[in-house]
Each structure stands twice: as structure tokens, then as C-alpha cells.
Amino acid sequence: MVDKVIKASKIIALLEEGCSQCFVAQRLNVSRSTVQRTWQRYQETGSVKRRPGSGRKTCTEPRDDRFLVSQALRNRKSSYVDLKNTLEEVRNVQISLWTVRRRLLAANIHSHRPARGPKLLRGHRVARLSFARNCVSWTHEDWDRVLFSDEARISLHGEDRRRRVLRRRGERFAEACFEEITPYGGGSVMFWAGINSMDRTELVFIENGTLTGHRYITEVLIPYAQPALTALGETSIFMDDNARAHRSGGVDAYMLEVGIRRLDWPARSPDLNPIEHV
CATH class of the missing domain: 1.10.10 (Arc Repressor Mutant, subunit A)
Incomplete structure (x- = not known):
């Protein structure tokens, strides 16, 4: 107002x-x-104020609206029911859930799913801050030398339960409305890839089981990662995360032997890897 x-x-x-x-x-x-x-x-x-309306008066006062907004901002995970009950308990004002929603919309507060990210302990936050401070002065030319890499595991028959069916009463188990599921998603497949600011590697299919340190060397580093790093020049840097296969003793020894420089990567930081968005 x-x-x-x-x-x-x-x-x-x-x-x-x-x-x-x-x-x-x-x-x-x-x-x-x-x-x-x-x-x-x-x-x-002679005034800029709105004329008194002849319609139904609002069931809340400005103080009640400010109370709803303050409660919503103090506890962002409150539901409309929680806010309605809190207003009734504290200020003895009874309103509907739609009224709560309208008051919050008027204050530009909308209901959304929360953003998701890895759980960070103090050590993780310290490592991420140290990484940011070490790289804050890097130029575009410095980042052009980095080959970012990652694996992705994809379920073959995964279902996120977002798909819906149209049915009538009593048709819940009808064949047209029924969806079969496979235990454990029917298995999964793993892929590896690397990107930099100018190019990308081939998409590598990791067949038959999990990725071990030995397989990481023979199926990923030698045929794909090392040629891509060679193309970037002698000052190239390789980025891989802290997966067990990446940090095995054999992998460390191989990288030291062939002279692959590795970017120190803070744990639980997938959001810092640009390949996650590709």
C-alpha cells in the first residue's frame, strides 16, 4: 500500500x-x-490515496500481514498451515490458507522447492574457501589449460514417479494404468567425459562393473585424458574429483610418472565443476 x-x-x-x-x-x-x-x-x-472501497473488508490488519511475512522469513520451511495456525495462536486471527497465500504473494514471497546441494561440514567449507582464494586471480588463459572431467551413472529403468495416468474410479490396477518396475532400477551404466573451454573428449562407456583404479588408468587416462591434456600444452592441468578410483595409489603413481598435473579439488564440491552443467 x-x-x-x-x-x-x-x-x-x-x-x-x-x-x-x-x-x-x-x-x-x-x-x-x-x-x-x-x-x-x-x-x-485532492489526495493520492485510494477511495474507500465498497467491497468486503479484509480479514487481516496490516500488523497481521507483517506478522505473517516476518514468520515466513524467519522459518523458510514453514507451510501455509503452520503460518495460519501461528497467526491464530499468537494474534487470535482466523484466516483461510488462500488468504495466507495471497498475503505472502503480495510481499513477493513464493513457494518453491528448495535448492539442493551437498552437505558441507566445517572442513569442507574451509577447503572450498582455500580453493577459491587460490584460484581467484586466475585469468581466462589459466582456466583454458584445465581439463574438467567426471563420471555419470545412469539407471536403465529408473522412475522418478512424476509421470501420471488418467483413470476412473476402480481402475487403479487396470493394465492401462499400471506401471511395472524393475528391482534396483534394472541396473545402470557409467559414462566418463572431459571438457575444456575449447574442446571435449569422446564419451567413454565404462562397461562391465565398477570403475577401479586400474580401469581408470587403462580405459580413461591413457586413451582419452592424456591425449586431451597433450593437446592443451605442457602447462595443462587435469581436474578429477575425489572418487576412490581417482585417488588410488596406482593412479597417483601413474600421474606422477607421466607428468600429469592435477588440480587440487575440495571434497563435496560438484557444484564447482562446470561439466556438471553439461
Whole structure:
């Protein structure tokens, strides 16, 4: 309400300075009809405040609305039911869930699924901060030398349970409305790939079982990662995460032998790896 009064005051001020209604609408990013109604109301009443409406009065006062907003911001995981019950308990005001939703929307508070990320302990946060400080001065040329890599495991018959069916009452187990599932997703396949700012490796299919340190050397590093690093030049840097296969003693010895420089990577930091977004 306060924002509307301020905007209406700006409209009147610009019009009294001699600006056209079209110019005022463009300047304040409002419709021309809004400017016209505001000016007409000001000429009739001498005020920029809205005339008292004849409709149903709101069931909450401004203090109640501010209470709802403050409770929502203090506990971001509160549901509409929680906020409704809290308002009734503290301020003895009974409202519907739709009213709670409208009050929050008026305050530009929307309900969304929370962003997800790895659980970080203090040691993880310290390592990520150290990594950021070490790399904050890197230029584009420095990052061009890095080959980012990662594996992805894909379930063959995974189901995220988001798909829906249209059915009538009593058709829950009808064949057209039934979906068969495979234990443990029917197995999975693993792929490996590497990217840099200018190129990418081939997509490597890891067949028959898990990725071990020996397989990592013979199936990934020798045929794919090492040629890609050679193409980047002598100053190339290889980035792989802290998976057990990547950090085995045999892998460390091989990289030291062939001279592959490895980027120190903080644990639990998939969000820092650009290949995750590819």
C-alpha cells in the first residue's frame, strides 16, 4: 500500500511539472490508464490515496500481514498451515490458507522447492574457501589449460514417479494404468567425459562393473585424458574429483610418472565443476 502511494505521488509530481501522461507512464513503468486514473482522482479529491472501497473488508490488519511475512522469513520451511495456525495462536486471527497465500504473494514471497546441494561440514567449507582464494586471480588463459572431467551413472529403468495416468474410479490396477518396475532400477551404466573451454573428449562407456583404479588408468587416462591434456600444452592441468578410483595409489603413481598435473579439488564440491552443467 505504501509503495502505491509513493508511486501515485511521483505521478502527480511529474504531471504538475508539465510532463505528458505518456511520458510519465514510460518513466515509471506503469500503464497510461493508471496515470489517467491517478490524476483524475487527485483532481476530484485532492489526495493520492485510494477511495474507500465498497467491497468486503479484509480479514487481516496490516500488523497481521507483517506478522505473517516476518514468520515466513524467519522459518523458510514453514507451510501455509503452520503460518495460519501461528497467526491464530499468537494474534487470535482466523484466516483461510488462500488468504495466507495471497498475503505472502503480495510481499513477493513464493513457494518453491528448495535448492539442493551437498552437505558441507566445517572442513569442507574451509577447503572450498582455500580453493577459491587460490584460484581467484586466475585469468581466462589459466582456466583454458584445465581439463574438467567426471563420471555419470545412469539407471536403465529408473522412475522418478512424476509421470501420471488418467483413470476412473476402480481402475487403479487396470493394465492401462499400471506401471511395472524393475528391482534396483534394472541396473545402470557409467559414462566418463572431459571438457575444456575449447574442446571435449569422446564419451567413454565404462562397461562391465565398477570403475577401479586400474580401469581408470587403462580405459580413461591413457586413451582419452592424456591425449586431451597433450593437446592443451605442457602447462595443462587435469581436474578429477575425489572418487576412490581417482585417488588410488596406482593412479597417483601413474600421474606422477607421466607428468600429469592435477588440480587440487575440495571434497563435496560438484557444484564447482562446470561439466556438471553439461
